[in-house]
Amino acid sequence: MSKAMPDPAKASKKTLREKVGRVVEMCERERGPLHFPGERDPLPGLVQTLLTHNTTDPNAFAAYDRMLEKYGSWEAIHQAPKEELAATVRIAGLQNQKADRIQALLGFLKKTYGEYNADALKGMEFDEALATFGHLHGVKHKTLAVVLCFDLGKDVFAVDTHVHRLCKRLGFVPEKFDPVKTFTAMRELVPEGMSHQLHIHLIRHGREICHSRKPDCEACSLQSECRYYQLSGGK
Ligand code: SF4
Numbered sequence: 001m002s003k004a005m006p007d008p009a010k011a012s013k014k015t016l017r018e019k020v021g022r023v024v025e026m027c028e029r030e031r032g033p034l035h036f037p038g039e040r041d042p043l044p045g046l047v048q049t050l051l052t053h054n055t056t057d058p059n060a061f062a063a064y065d066r067m068l069e070k071y072g073s074w075e076a077i078h079q080a081p082k083e084e085l086a087a088t089v090r091i092a093g094l095q096n097q098k099a100d101r102i103q104a105l106l107g108f109l110k111k112t113y114g115e116y117n118a119d120a121l122k123g124m125e126f127d128e129a130l131a132t133f134g135h136l137h138g139v140k141h142k143t144l145a146v147v148l149c150f151d152l153g154k155d156v157f158a159v160d161t162h163v164h165r166l167c168k169r170l171g172f173v174p175e176k177f178d179p180v181k182t183f184t185a186m187r188e189l190v191p192e193g194m195s196h197q198l199h200i201h202l203i204r205h206g207r208e209i210c211h212s213r214k215p216d217c218e219a220c221s222l223q224s225e226c227r228y229y230q231l232s233g234g235k
Pocket of ligand 1: 169209216221227
């Protein structure tokens with residue numbers, strides 16, 4: 001029989017922190033520990049993450065590759081006619097908006113730092129990164145957290161669609177939270193140094209077991225920590 005599950009709207013931070021900690025341990029036991037593979041240039045990460053909005057990773061990466069193949073440099077991408085750039089990244093969808101956002105980002109980097117490079121992010125923690133880049137459309141909580149965590153190895157827990165769903169179902173945050181509220185709450189709940197690992201574990205769990213429409217609760221190893229399962233019986 002499952003134990004009583006804390007209500008994330010009422011539970012203390014300590015209770016929720018312990019719960020997240022147990023889920024981290026369960027995931028690490030089941031899926032094995034993960035290690036940050038090493039720092040990467042953050043500019044490709046920023047542009048790729050912009051391209052992933054509202055599409056699949058394969059489509060976003062295909063658009064990124066086509067763009068680099070066609071233009072060959074950040075400067076050429078920045079100077080390209082907008083309609084032409086939009087047609088080049090069309091496979092990622094929302095091509096006009098994405099072309100706009102990519103050129104605005106490149107223009108900001110050139111104007112602010114004198115070159116097409118986002119290395120300034122290496123010296124920033126999340127709040128400074130948001131204060132510096134957050135005025136650019138599409139370069140907000142999720143995009144910056146993904147780049148700081150996955151390209152620069154910082155301890156920032158990124159909340160995308162899958163992670164957001166899992167955080168709510170498991171009962172880390174209230175069901176009514178939006179992704180930004182979830183991101184803010186999780187900053188205080190994820191054990192130190194575990195942001196990268198937990199994000200990847202939850203993404204994999206979401207893809208393999210905790211599907212958006214029909215979670216496979218009977219096959220799930222996180223049942224004992226899942227508020228959705230306790231409240232719904234897995235139905
Ligand atoms: S028990 Fe069901 S809802 Fe909960 S995490 Fe597992 S698959 Fe998702």
